Amino acid sequence: xxxxxxxxxxxxxxxxxxxxxxxxxxxxxxxxxxxxxxxxxxxxxxxxxxxxxxxxxxxxxxxxxxxxxxxxxxxxxxxxxxxxxxxxxxxxxxxxxxxxxxxxxxxxxxxxxxxxxxxxxxxxxxxxxxxxxxxxxxxxxxxxxxxxxxxxxxxxxxxxxxxxxxxxxxxxxxxxxxxxxxxxxxxxxxxxxxxxxxxxxxxxxxxxxxxxxxxxx
Numbered sequence: 246x247x248x249x250x251x252x253x254x255x256x257x258x259x260x261x262x263x264x265x266x267x268x269x270x271x272x273x274x275x276x277x278x279x280x281x282x283x284x285x286x287x288x289x290x291x292x293x294x295x296x297x298x299x300x301x302x303x304x305x306x307x308x309x310x311x312x313x314x315x316x317x318x319x320x321x322x323x324x325x326x327x328x329x330x331x332x333x334x335x336x337x338x339x340x341x342x343x344x345x346x347x348x349x350x351x352x353x354x355x356x357x358x359x360x361x362x363x364x365x366x367x368x369x370x371x372x373x374x375x376x377x378x379x380x381x382x383x384x385x386x387x388x389x390x391x392x393x394x395x396x397x398x399x400x401x402x403x404x405x406x407x408x409x410x411x412x413x414x415x416x417x418x419x420x421x422x423x424x425x426x427x428x429x430x431x432x433x434x435x436x437x438x439x440x441x442x443x444x445x446x447x448x449x450x451x452x453x454x455x456x457x458x459x460x461x462x
Contacts, residue, residue, distance in 0.1 A: 248305050249316060249318065252434075257434075259432070259434040263402060263403070264402040265403070265433050265434055266399065266405055266430055266432060266433065267431050267432075267433040267436060267438070267441075268394075268397070269438065270394045270429075271428075271441075272424050272425075273448065274418070274423070274424045274449075275422070275425075275449045275452050276422060276449065276452050277421045277422055278452055278455070278456060279423065290388075291349075291350045292346070292350070293412070293452075294349075295353075296455065297410070297448060298349070299451050300448045302342060304447060307322065307408055307440070309432075310379040311432075312379060319380040322381070322382050323342045323382075324338075324342060324381065324384060325338060325339040325340075325378075325382065325384065326338055326386070327384070327385040327386075328360050328361055330360070330361050331364070332364075334364060336360040336363070336368075337360060337367055337368040337369065338357055338360045338368065339356060339368045339381060346455060379406070382407065382408050383408070384409075384410045385411045386412055387411060387412070389414065390426070391426055392413045393426065395428045397430045405430075406432040406435070408430065408431045408436070409430040410427075410430075412425050412426060412428070413427075427445070
């Protein structure tokens with residue numbers, strides 16, 4: 246929590262706002278991981294999801310939350326993402342983060358299977374304590390769109406401290422690169438633009454590490 250105390254006055258400042266949220270959409274450029282996934286029969290969405298969650302778990306600023314009016318820091322961030330089900334409905338998944346690509350994908354696919362088998366809306370956090378959803382990050386994918394902005398749903402602006410993230414259509418570029426629209430909504434008391442820049446660079450690094458580690462002897 247020492248890092249947070251350095252910005253306590255910034256937090257107090259933004260916490261006084263009616264809407265303390267920071268929304269930013271960027272064109273995220275990363276190594277092209279689609280050929281890698283195809284060669285190894287890895288689901289592209291879940292590969293990128295792992296790289297995103299691993300990156301978030303390595304950056305302190307995305308781990309802070311408000312619980313009963315007090316700032317706390319999560320040790321581990323878990324994933325919750327939307328999945329498309331029958332009749333073009335959506336459902337929510339949730340699962341625990343695992344710091345291993347294959348194990349993570351296995352857990353993520355299990356969560357997808359559970360949420361895909363029912364029309365009942367799952368994992369809304371309505372029936373849980375205030376603290377239970379605080380170690381999650383809310384994630385969605387809009388693979389049809391090369392969007393330039395997005396407004397994430399907000400239940401109450403003042404208490405919205407869980408990051409919401411979305412990405413869109415992948416565009417393959419030259420020089421083994423790819424690009425996607427990437428949107429993130431965060432509490433400005435915890436996260437500034439520079440921290441989102443650090444997240445973007447971290448995602449690029451994690452993807453590169455996964456691609457390189459797979460070809461090392």
